[in-house]
Amino acid sequence: MPISGFPEVLPAQRFAELAVLDRLRTTFELHGFAPLETPAVESLDQLTRKGEIEKEVYVLRRLHADAGDDGNVELGLHFDLTVPFARFVLENAGRLEFPFRRYQIQKVWRGERPQQGRYREFTQADIDVIARDTLPFHHDVEVARVMAEALSTLDFLPPLRLQVNNRKLIQGFYTGLGAPDVAAVMREIDKLDKVPAEVVHRALIGTAGLTSEQADQCLALAQVSSADTSFVPAVEALGVKHELLAEGLAELAAVIEGCAGITGVTVEADLRIARGLDYYTGTVFETRMQGYESLGSVCSGGRYDSLASDGKVTYPGVGISLGVTRLLMPLFQRGELSTSRSVPSAVLVALPNEDDRAACDAIAQQLRARGIATEVAATPQKFGKQIRYAERRGIPFVWFPGDTHEVKDIRSGDQAVADPAVWTPPTEDLHPQVVFTEDIP
Amino acid sequence: MPISGFPEVLPAQRFAELAVLDRLRTTFELHGFAPLETPAVESLDQLTRKGEIEKEVYVLRRLHADAGDDGNVELGLHFDLTVPFARFVLENAGRLEFPFRRYQIQKVWRGERPQQGRYREFTQADIDVIARDTLPFHHDVEVARVMAEALSTLDFLPPLRLQVNNRKLIQGFYTGLGAPDVAAVMREIDKLDKVPAEVVHRALIGTAGLTSEQADQCLALAQVSSADTSFVPAVEALGVKHELLAEGLAELAAVIEGCAGITGVTVEADLRIARGLDYYTGTVFETRMQGYESLGSVCSGGRYDSLASDGKVTYPGVGISLGVTRLLMPLFQRGELSTSRSVPSAVLVALPNEDDRAACDAIAQQLRARGIATEVAATPQKFGKQIRYAERRGIPFVWFPGDTHEVKDIRSGDQAVADPAVWTPPTEDLHPQVVFTEDIP
Numbered sequence: 001m002p003i004s005g006f007p008e009v010l011p012a013q014r015f016a017e018l019a020v021l022d023r024l025r026t027t028f029e030l031h032g033f034a035p036l037e038t039p040a041v042e043s044l045d046q047l048t049r050k051g052e053i054e055k056e057v058y059v060l061r062r063l064h065a066d067a068g069d070d071g072n073v074e075l076g077l078h079f080d081l082t083v084p085f086a087r088f089v090l091e092n093a094g095r096l097e098f099p100f101r102r103y104q105i106q107k108v109w110r111g112e113r114p115q116q117g118r119y120r121e122f123t124q125a126d127i128d129v130i131a132r133d134t135l136p137f138h139h140d141v142e143v144a145r146v147m148a149e150a151l152s153t154l155d156f157l158p159p160l161r162l163q164v165n166n167r168k169l170i171q172g173f174y175t176g177l178g179a180p181d182v183a184a185v186m187r188e189i190d191k192l193d194k195v196p197a198e199v200v201h202r203a204l205i206g207t208a209g210l211t212s213e214q215a216d217q218c219l220a221l222a223q224v225s226s227a228d229t230s231f232v233p234a235v236e237a238l239g240v241k242h243e244l245l246a247e248g249l250a251e252l253a254a255v256i257e258g259c260a261g262i263t264g265v266t267v268e269a270d271l272r273i274a275r276g277l278d279y280y281t282g283t284v285f286e287t288r289m290q291g292y293e294s295l296g297s298v299c300s301g302g303r304y305d306s307l308a309s310d311g312k313v314t315y316p317g318v319g320i321s322l323g324v325t326r327l328l329m330p331l332f333q334r335g336e337l338s339t340s341r342s343v344p345s346a347v348l349v350a351l352p353n354e355d356d357r358a359a360c361d362a363i364a365q366q367l368r369a370r371g372i373a374t375e376v377a378a379t380p381q382k383f384g385k386q387i388r389y390a391e392r393r394g395i396p397f398v399w400f401p402g403d404t405h406e407v408k409d410i411r412s413g414d415q416a417v418a419d420p421a422v423w424t425p426p427t428e429d430l431h432p433q434v435v436f437t438e439d440i441p
Numbered sequence: 442m443p444i445s446g447f448p449e450v451l452p453a454q455r456f457a458e459l460a461v462l463d464r465l466r467t468t469f470e471l472h473g474f475a476p477l478e479t480p481a482v483e484s485l486d487q488l489t490r491k492g493e494i495e496k497e498v499y500v501l502r503r504l505h506a507d508a509g510d511d512g513n514v515e516l517g518l519h520f521d522l523t524v525p526f527a528r529f530v531l532e533n534a535g536r537l538e539f540p541f542r543r544y545q546i547q548k549v550w551r552g553e554r555p556q557q558g559r560y561r562e563f564t565q566a567d568i569d570v571i572a573r574d575t576l577p578f579h580h581d582v583e584v585a586r587v588m589a590e591a592l593s594t595l596d597f598l599p600p601l602r603l604q605v606n607n608r609k610l611i612q613g614f615y616t617g618l619g620a621p622d623v624a625a626v627m628r629e630i631d632k633l634d635k636v637p638a639e640v641v642h643r644a645l646i647g648t649a650g651l652t653s654e655q656a657d658q659c660l661a662l663a664q665v666s667s668a669d670t671s672f673v674p675a676v677e678a679l680g681v682k683h684e685l686l687a688e689g690l691a692e693l694a695a696v697i698e699g700c701a702g703i704t705g706v707t708v709e710a711d712l713r714i715a716r717g718l719d720y721y722t723g724t725v726f727e728t729r730m731q732g733y734e735s736l737g738s739v740c741s742g743g744r745y746d747s748l749a750s751d752g753k754v755t756y757p758g759v760g761i762s763l764g765v766t767r768l769l770m771p772l773f774q775r776g777e778l779s780t781s782r783s784v785p786s787a788v789l790v791a792l793p794n795e796d797d798r799a800a801c802d803a804i805a806q807q808l809r810a811r812g813i814a815t816e817v818a819a820t821p822q823k824f825g826k827q828i829r830y831a832e833r834r835g836i837p838f839v840w841f842p843g844d845t846h847e848v849k850d851i852r853s854g855d856q857a858v859a860d861p862a863v864w865t866p867p868t869e870d871l872h873p874q875v876v877f878t879e880d881i882p
Contacts, residue, residue: 003514006480008529011543014476029785030809032816035455039447039562040481040548048504057504062552063489063497063517073444076504088449097833099819101784102452107481111503121480136819138798258802343542344470357579361699368471375473378540378577392538 005112005120007325012342013332015432017123020154020324021105024125027150028103031142033127036102038084040109044074046087056110077109081126081321086308089130089315099131099139105324119325128319130307135316137251140283140303141258144267147299147320151287152264156337156434157327159290162299163225163270164255166283169248170274173221173235176242177214184208189222190274193296222272228260229253231269248282255283281305285320289327298327331436340433341394344373346425347407348390349399351377356401363401366420372430374399396429446553446561448766453783454773456873458564461595461765462546465566468591469544472583474568477543479525481550485515487528497551518550522567522762527749530571530756540572540580546765560766566591569760571748576757578692581724581744582699585708588740588761592728593705597778597875598768600731603740604666604711605696607724610689611715614662614676617683618655625649630663631715634737663713669701670694672710689723696724722746726761730768739768772877781874782835785814787866788848789831790840792818797842804842807861813871815840837870 002008009017025035047057057076078084081104089096105125112118127146129139144164151160170189174182188203197219204215217238224234232253235245252269259267275284280302287299301320308315331337347367349360357376364374375395377386383400387410390398399418400406407423408415424430443449450458466476488498498517519525522545530537546566553559568587570580585605592601611630615623626649629641638660645656658679665675673690693710700708716725721743728740742761749756772778788808790801798817805815816836818827824841828851831839840859841847848864849856865871 002532003480003482003484003516006482008480009478010533011475011477014478017478018476030812030814032784032786032814034452034784035459036452037450037455037458039444039449040550041444041447041562043444044504058501059504060499060501060518060552063485063500075444077501091443092451097830101816109481111501121482131819139819343473343475345473371471373471373473375542378572378580389538 005118007119007121007329010342012339012432013328015339015342015344016156016332016337016434017324017328019156019434020328021123021125023153024105024150024322024324025103027146027153028127031101031146031149033101033103033146036085036088036104037106038078038081038088038104040077040107041075042078042084042087044076046083047076047078049083056112058109058111079110080108081106081124082128082307082319085126085128085130086315089308090310093132093310093313093315099129099135101127101129103127119329122323122325125322125324126319128307128317130315130317132313132315135318137254137282140251140318141255143301143318143320144255144283144285145259145262147285147301147322148259148262148265148267151299151322152262155264156436157289157331158292158336158436159266160299161266161268161288161290162259163268163273163286163288164252164283165269165271165273166248166252166255167274167280167302168244168282169235169252170221170271172242172244172246172248173238173240174218176240176245177210177217179214179218180209185210185218186274189218189272192222192272225268225270225272227256227266227268229256229269231256231271235271251282275300275302279304279306283318287322292330295326295330298323336437338435338437340435341396342432343375343393343395344432345375345393345395346372346429346431347374347397347399348386348395349374349376349401350383350386351380352401353380356380360401363399363405363420367399367423370424372425394432397425446559448560448562448770451783453780453873454769456780456783456785457597457773457778457875458765458769460597460875461769462564462566464594465546465591465763465765466544468587468594469568472542472587472590474542474544474587477526477529477545478547479519479522479529479545481518481548482516483519483525483528485517487524488517488519490524497553499550499552520551521549522547522565523569523748523760526567526569526571527756530749531751534573534751534754534756540570540576542568542570544568560770563764563766566763566765567760569748569758571756571758573754573756576759578695578723581692581759582696584742584759584761585696585724585726586700586703588726588742588763589700589703589706589708592740592763593703596705597877598730598772599733599777599877600707601740602707602709602729602731603700604709604714604727604729605693605724606710606712606714607689607693607696608715608721608743609685609723610676610693611662611712613683613685613687613689614679614681615659617681617686618651618658620655620659621650626651626659627715630659630713633663633713666709666711666713668697668707668709670697670710672697672712676712692723716741716743720745720747724759728763733771736767736771739764777878779876779878781876782837783873784816784834784836785873786816786834786836787813787870787872788815788838788840789827789836790815790817790842791824791827792821793842794821797821801842804840804846804861808840808864811865813866835873838866 060075174185179185185208201215204210224231273286282303284302286297299322303318305316306314307317349364360376367374398408407418501516615626620626629644642656645651665672714727723744725743727738740763744759746757747755748758790805801817805817808815839849848859
């Protein structure tokens with residue numbers, strides 16, 4: 001039995017996952033992000049530095065450990081790609097050129113109780129830009145744009161909505177409003193996803209110490225969203241003034257403007273996004289998938305003033321992390337995302353007799369030399385059986401060797417004379433296609 | 442500090458590793474092998490079924506495990522990709538079409554004491570063909586050919602030598618010779634890599650119970666090798682006759698003939714290869730890399746009569762596994778394999794002023810739209826500084842925006858007028874190139 005929380009990726013699903021990973025990588029590299037792969041393990045010291053995530057770590061031990069042979073370094077599996085990246089930057093700071101752009105696509109592990117949409121092993125795709133001492137703001141725009149472009153290439157997914165906000169904006173707004181405890185306001189506003197507005201309103205008064213009018217204003221701010229910069233006058237119309245608010249508004253407007261022209265994914269300012277429990281200091285990102293809102297955010301991140309620090313030097317960064325498994329597994333489970341076939345083969349070369357195998361192999365090699373994935377039938381069964389074998393695997397074409405070769409499209413039944421040196425299937429049949437089928441029962 | 446045995450793959454190295462993985466995947470898929478990804482963990486029951494590898498398993502525990510919350514299933518990291526594949530086949534036998542071809546490229550973990558060329562975390566690339574009840578012999582030829590073709594695409598590696606033998610051949614030979622303990626002979630012959638022939642000769646007499654003449658014959662057999670089928674008469678000339686020997690000779694000849702015409706990698710019959718401690722029953726594979734013979738075999742496998750069995754049904758298979766990390770890390774460490782640059786960017790767009798950023802971004806987007814990885818300078822420093830920044834990263838071209846754009850090849854110093862809508866770098870500069878430099882000091 002598969003172990004709960006550890007998804008197994010079957011071939012048809014793996015084609016879809018590989019298509020996602022390939023497209024992400026292509027986009028990240030087009031923008032100059034370099035690939036990095038850190039080990040799956042870190043020392044427990046590194047992993048528990050932040051404290052709160054401590055209980056989710058999987059610790060390793062050798063089944064028959066010899067006394068003292070690991071030099072007393074306790075090891076655990078990494079639970080995200082940010083902790084290893086921060087460790088990497090500190091260790092390699094002298095050799096890196098800053099700003100340093102890296103992408104990292106790896107599995108991470110969390111020893112959580114498994115529940116809907118939570119995995120103990122899952123793949124993340126992270127991009128970050130990091131600098132020494134200072135990191136210009138335009139990298140916030142860059143990171144938003146690169147991830148938005150990457151998401152826009154995943155055209156077989158349900159519509160995605162990249163929601164952007166800015167911590168300066170909301171902190172400035174709450175401060176300008178006279179809130180006595182800005183962090184408390186943020187925590188309550190962060191609950192709007194799960195709790196009705198009137199409950200949040202009461203908590204803003206009871207817990208965060210606002211007046212009813214101030215609470216109204218906070219909820220009004222949280223309702224502002226726009227896929228263009230029209231959120232700016234909408235916020236200004238609320239009448240709150242603060243230097244930090246103005247700075248945050250300008251930054252958020254720059255991110256939204258910087259993502260203009262990207263089609264296939266919506267990038268919008270959403271002033272409800274707070275990511276209250278994180279260490280972000282400016283831009284923040286969340287992403288929701290239409291029809292899968294209950295998953296929460298599938299792609300999140302933001303600006304942090306100190307991704308890493310060795311005590312003397314501080315390394316600010318901005319980054320965003322896509323939960324690839326979190327995005328895909330629910331689609332697989334609902335049967336909404338699948339692949340046109342479970343094998344790479346576009347062609348099955350039929351085998352008339354075992355003696356013909358060398359000739360059939362030679363035909364297959366001619367096709368493969370031109371990039372056409374091909375297999376040769378395992379045994380010389382009747383052709384009807386060989387065709388049904390191809391059908392069960394979704395292989396679209398069966399090749400019949402002979403003095404004149406013929407190739408059959410087994411979906412239409414069309415059969416035509418063909419030359420193995422030049423015949424090519426239609427582009428859409430060359431590789432398994434990822435298919436989104438909303439109406440699969 | 443990096444943790445001993447857990448290699449970290451820096452960007453320049455990761456480009457090389459990704460090139461290897463991409464080429465393997467392309468070849469495997471061209472031959473109809475489907476991708477599979479199993480979880481990193483298996484139940485400890487599964488992992489310890491074979492017994493002998495037990496002590497190398499890393500067991501997981503949650504740092505703050507709640508009593509009983511894992512349902513008492515102890516989990517460990519997989520130490521190869523064969524055990525998970527066997528478990529997968531048994532679990533999914535009802536849904537799979539046989540013969541089932543799969544490739545699997547994943548990390549595996551072994552809790553070994555680290556030593557030269559041994560890793561605790563490493564990437565393997567496995568292909569296997571598995572069937573129910575019987576698997577025709579021609580799949581042995583197929584697996585040999587597919588891996589040989591895959592290896593031949595890794596043209597930046599030192600010369601590789603895929604060595605093939607057949608357990609039937611050597612068992613039949615020893616039996617036909619009258620050896621009282623065939624397995625003992627195989628174990629001694631298997632030591633020829635590490636021990637002088639005369640020591641093996643003594644052991645064949647003392648431990649395996651052969652006469653001196655029989656021992657001579659065994660060593661004579663072990664010395665036979667050929668990259669064509671000339672090994673057949675060479676073995677026959679030794680005068681031993683046995684049905685199993687004849688069958689093994691025919692099978693081995695078929696594998697060598699099936700790999701004819703592959704260039705860039707040597708495929709040869711080598712009658713010394715025994716893989717004595719494994720469960721192989723026919724064809725066996727090992728692979729050696731020139732100049733790195735001390736690594737031992739970097740790509741091994743063979744035919745097994747029972748990859749998996751549920752007690753009623755048996756699933757025979759044939760497979761081969763490439764140790765990607767084992768192959769690449771020593772080359773990285775000796776500095777013999779590297780990449781032409783450590784960033785994907787082929788072009789740096791110079792930034793005259795911060796006000797020009799939008800225009801520079803637009804140029805970069807035009808280049809990226811045509812597949813040219815491009816970054817824009819982080820700050821509007823003097824052009825000399827921007828060029829040196831590109832130089833340090835190995836970015837070959839710097840783009841100077843203006844009314845007429847110009848692009849400079851910073852290696853030659855050549856600078857020419859260029860149009861961002863049509864300019865393309867030479868193909869070899871488009872992506873980082875993997876470079877084998879034997880003469881790096």
